Amino acid sequence: MKFTLLFLFALLLSTMPVLAKKHLLYVGTYTKGMGDGIFVYSFNDHSGKLENLKIPAVSNNPSFLTISANKKFLYAANELDSLQGNRSGGVSAFRIEKNGQLSLLNQVLTFGTNPCHVCLSPDGKKLVASNYSGGSISLFNVLPDGSLSELVQKVQHVGSGPFPGRQTEPHAHSSHFDAKGKLLYVADLGIDELKIYQVSTGDKPLLPDPQPPINMVKGSGPRHFEFSADGNFIYVINELSSTIAVLIKYGGIWKEIQTIKTLPKAFTGENWCADIHLSDNGRFVYASNRGHNSIAVFSRNIISGKLEMIQTISVEGNWPRNFTLDPTGRFVLVANEKSNDITVFKIDEPSGKLTYKGIKVQNPSPVCLQFLD
Numbered sequence: 001m002k003f004t005l006l007f008l009f010a011l012l013l014s015t016m017p018v019l020a021k022k023h024l025l026y027v028g029t030y031t032k033g034m035g036d037g038i039f040v041y042s043f044n045d046h047s048g049k050l051e052n053l054k055i056p057a058v059s060n061n062p063s064f065l066t067i068s069a070n071k072k073f074l075y076a077a078n079e080l081d082s083l084q085g086n087r088s089g090g091v092s093a094f095r096i097e098k099n100g101q102l103s104l105l106n107q108v109l110t111f112g113t114n115p116c117h118v119c120l121s122p123d124g125k126k127l128v129a130s131n132y133s134g135g136s137i138s139l140f141n142v143l144p145d146g147s148l149s150e151l152v153q154k155v156q157h158v159g160s161g162p163f164p165g166r167q168t169e170p171h172a173h174s175s176h177f178d179a180k181g182k183l184l185y186v187a188d189l190g191i192d193e194l195k196i197y198q199v200s201t202g203d204k205p206l207l208p209d210p211q212p213p214i215n216m217v218k219g220s221g222p223r224h225f226e227f228s229a230d231g232n233f234i235y236v237i238n239e240l241s242s243t244i245a246v247l248i249k250y251g252g253i254w255k256e257i258q259t260i261k262t263l264p265k266a267f268t269g270e271n272w273c274a275d276i277h278l279s280d281n282g283r284f285v286y287a288s289n290r291g292h293n294s295i296a297v298f299s300r301n302i303i304s305g306k307l308e309m310i311q312t313i314s315v316e317g318n319w320p321r322n323f324t325l326d327p328t329g330r331f332v333l334v335a336n337e338k339s340n341d342i343t344v345f346k347i348d349e350p351s352g353k354l355t356y357k358g359i360k361v362q363n364p365s366p367v368c369l370q371f372l373d
Contacts, residue, residue, distance in 0.1 A: 020046030023327055024100045027335065027342065028065040028076060028368035037062040038076060039363055040100050043371070045328045048344045048357045057102035059092055064117045064322070065370040068124050072096055073105075073146035074370070075120070077129055081113040089115040091129050091140065093148045096372065105147040110138040111154055117174040117224075121199070122181040130186065135170025137186055139206055153204050159191035163219045163240050167191070173239075174224045179231055183209060187222040189239060194222060194247075194254075214254045216245060224276050233305040237262070237276035237287050244276065244287060244298070246305055258306050262287045262296040275322045280329040284352035288320040288334070295323065295332065295345070297353055311353045316343045316360060321367040331357075335366035342366055 027039040037059030042051040060083075062076035078090040088109040094102040112131025115138070119128050127148060129138045136156045141149040161167030171190035177183065177199070184206060186195040194214035197206040216222045221240030227233070234247040234254065246258040262273055271291035278285055278300070285298040285307055297311040317336025324333055325347075332345040332354055344359035 020044050024372035026065055026370045027366050028062045030365040034060045048331050048359050050361045055101045064368045066118050075118050077115040077118045079114050079116050108148045112136040119175050121177045128175045130172040130175050132171050137172050157188050161192045187225055189221040189223055192216040192218055226278050237273045239273045242271045242273050260307050262289055288323055290319045313354045317341050324369040327371050333369055335369050337367050340364050
């Protein structure tokens with residue numbers, strides 16, 4: 001009798017409708033001057049559907065976004081080479097209102113051209129912008145009201161690489177603090193290095209770490225990267241060589257243990273990698289291919305850290321720039337810059353593989369996707 005009741009209860013639960021939650025999604029874009037630059041969507045985590053809330057924020061080339069840990073503020077890199085009469089890009093700070101709308105707090109100059117990435121320190125008190133064309137990084141303090149200070153420190157990279165036309169000078173492309181906020185890592189596509197800086201409280205908080213920069217394969221062009229949850233591995237996507245490099249920490253020193261292609265062996269066309277993310281459970285890695293126009297899916301050995309490709313799937317669009325996993329970890333959303341759309345994929349939990357949901361929403365030149373929660 002007890003077993004029968006338990007069975008009937010389980011059956012009842014299995015037939016009950018899944019309660020969907022809606023999440024706010026912010027989309028950074030390339031604009032033609034000042035205009036609707038940051039779009040706001042509601043995402044249904046059961047159906048995968050996106051609804052444009054039609055409350056865009058006006059901004060100029062807000063190509064990369066990041067959101068504060070307390071979910072109160074959003075920061076956008078204004079990817080420009082000229083701003084307020086200066087040879088500089090900028091960073092804009094916004095307050096997130098209760099309905100998801102953005103209110104501009106202030107905009108500051110990076111004093112480096114074409115900033116393409118911004119990141120916050122774990123304590124939310126510092127912001128770093130990576131200036132692609134300027135080959136530098138710019139550090140700001142985050143003030144108590146969420147606005148940004150004027151420039152605190154600019155660090156200029158030097159050098160070049162062998163790739164024709166793309167590595168004649170430094171190109172800082174992304175940066176991340178470590179989990180404790182004591183170190184800052186910067187991927188420089190132009191010089192094939194991951195720079196490492198110590199973070200202090202002095203007048204110039206960023207100082208070169210005693211460990212020298214991590215030298216990547218010459219001509220590979222490191223673009224974006226992610227840490228494993230335990231901090232023992234770094235996964236670097238290389239734009240110019242269409243590869244992922246796996247780095248492991250040995251006694252505090254980073255060593256490359258694997259380089260793996262993001263493309264099928266039969267593909268012979270032109271391709272430029274863009275973005276990379278790990279699944280929440282650490283078992284899978286996802287990477288975007290521009291040219292092949294696909295997401296590459298890898299299984300990850302959580303002990304060795306090494307990868308094995310298990311799928312490449314069309315993004316159903318053109319030029320996938322940034323992509324993101326939704327807060328539940330059940331969906332992947334892709335920003336297709338040149339086809340002006342966002343596409344939605346379902347993740348198969350056991351295998352990590354993707355299936356296109358048939359959901360595509362139009363959005364002008366989307367390049368960055370950031371969920372609020």
